[in-house]
Ligand SMILES: *[C@@H]1O[C@H](CO)[C@@H](O)[C@H](O)[C@H]1NC(C)=O
């Protein structure tokens with residue numbers, strides 16, 4: 001891989017005066033904004049401190065939390081299309097139409113942005129299942145708070161995209177390109193009498209490819225496109241480890257990551273624009289020497305510039321309009337394809353790979369020595385720690401190693417290897433697998449049956465029915481897949497590309 005060197009050279013050739021920021025752009029000239037990502041609460045660790053076995057209570061709670069995020073929308077037919085719409089009494093119940101769930105919860109990936117004058121820093125929770133950008137300001141002290149009272153630059157409006165939200169505009173300080181821009185955004189203040197006002201302040205950066213779920217009518221990405229801050233209707237996600245990553249809007253971060261990986265974590269902060277380099281000349285010299293050795297000729301650079309898509313295996317988005325749902329061509333265990341053509345939804349905030357019941361059975365049937373745990377944790381399977389399977393997920397004609405290393409795979413020391421969540425118990429020879437059965441789709445169908453018969457039946461127990469989500473026979477591909485694999489999400493061409501790095 002000689003890309004880092006090419007990146008540096010290109011930057012140096014094209015933009016000699018602003019080397020420090022320009023090296024973080026993609027190879028061509030289309031601008032890309034890079035946001036540093038972090039996972040709230042640190043990396044997903046189902047084992048207790050210093051121990052190598054899992055806490056099943058914790059795992060079950062995390063599973064429930066993950067599934068509940070798929071519970072805020074339902075499918076409806078619009079014209080001749082199946083689309084996702086917010087459930088009218090979706091999440092909170094007390095605040096009608098608030099589809100958003102809570103802000104600033106643990107285990108969610110977020111980026112930071114400064115808004116207002118003077119700037120106030122807020123944390124934007126990534127949400128791949130919802131399209132809107134909104135800021136929630138509560139009366140509690142928790143979370144990262146934006147208060148319009150302290151901003152000189154807010155311009156109010158009387159539009160109300162949600163019952164508890166206005167649509168003012170404010171100065172956004174964008175990283176990487178280092179500019180400020182006035183953008184409208186939904187500012188929500190939950191009712192003082194509602195439950196939500198005790199929750200944390202924060203914001204949500206919706207990344208779902210959905211028109212029908214949107215209340216504000218324009219996502220953050222669309223606003224940046226309209227203002228020509230970025231040119232390509234894409235964003236990309238790359239994780240560097242279990243708790244840090246990069247969100248790039250308008251392009252990919254592949255090359256920036258390659259470069260950053262060879263540097264320290266303070267350099268990563270700089271990606272997000274937190275810390276603007278004061279002496280770019282010196283900085284760039286510090287960066288250049290080790291990488292420049294692997295440089296190429298000018299010709300190579302030019303031919304690369306136009307080809308940002310290179311190296312990505314693309315799959316078309318399918319299913320009900322609204323989420324990043326794709327067709328996974330194959331699931332491979334130890335070199336054989338054990339499942340074909342599985343529907344998957346991509347959600348970076350899921351710490352597991354969720355698989356529907358039949359697929360889970362078929363999958364673990366190919367993992368030698370594996371078995372399901374007894375109820376109430378029968379969603380989880382164990383396998384012999386000494387004999388972990390070698391897994392690949394197949395997308396767009398390419399095989400992607402799943403949890404086998406690459407960057408961000410920090411599994412050293414965890415028994416059972418990268419596929420393992422940890423030992424079942426102290427000293428056990430069995431490890432819990434990262435592929436976990438989800439029954440959301442099944443429960444949903446039961447719900448539909450219940451709704452057609454007796455309404456309000458008490459059948460909906462435990463993890464509850466996910467009415468009309470369409471998650472039957474659908475996998476959820478979560479964070480684990482992104483260790484060592486980068487994803488590009490294309491709103492215009494309705495496709496997702498993956499690339500191992
Ligand atoms: C397991 O996790 C639960 C929920 O996070 C926690 O309350 C409990 O203390 C943990 N158990 C042990 C033994 O650490």
Ligand SMILES: *[C@@H]1O[C@H](CO)[C@@H](O)[C@H](O)[C@H]1NC(C)=O
Pocket residue numbers: 064067068071087089090460463464465466467
């Ligand atoms: C899903 O939503 C329904 C109501 O819409 C609720 O009864 C159920 O408990 C929810 N399930 C989860 C897992 O949150």
Ligand SMILES: *[C@@H]1O[C@H](CO)[C@@H](O)[C@H](O)[C@H]1NC(C)=O
Pocket residue numbers: 088089467
């Ligand atoms: C939503 O609210 C309506 C009444 O407001 C109720 O009839 C319906 O059962 C609720 N749906 C769910 C899924 O809770």
Ligand SMILES: *[C@@H]1O[C@H](CO)[C@@H](O)[C@H](O)[C@H]1NC(C)=O
Pocket residue numbers: 021178179276277
């Ligand atoms: C970023 O922008 C601010 C004000 O617009 C300016 O003062 C500063 O020098 C810029 N920094 C870089 C590295 O371009």
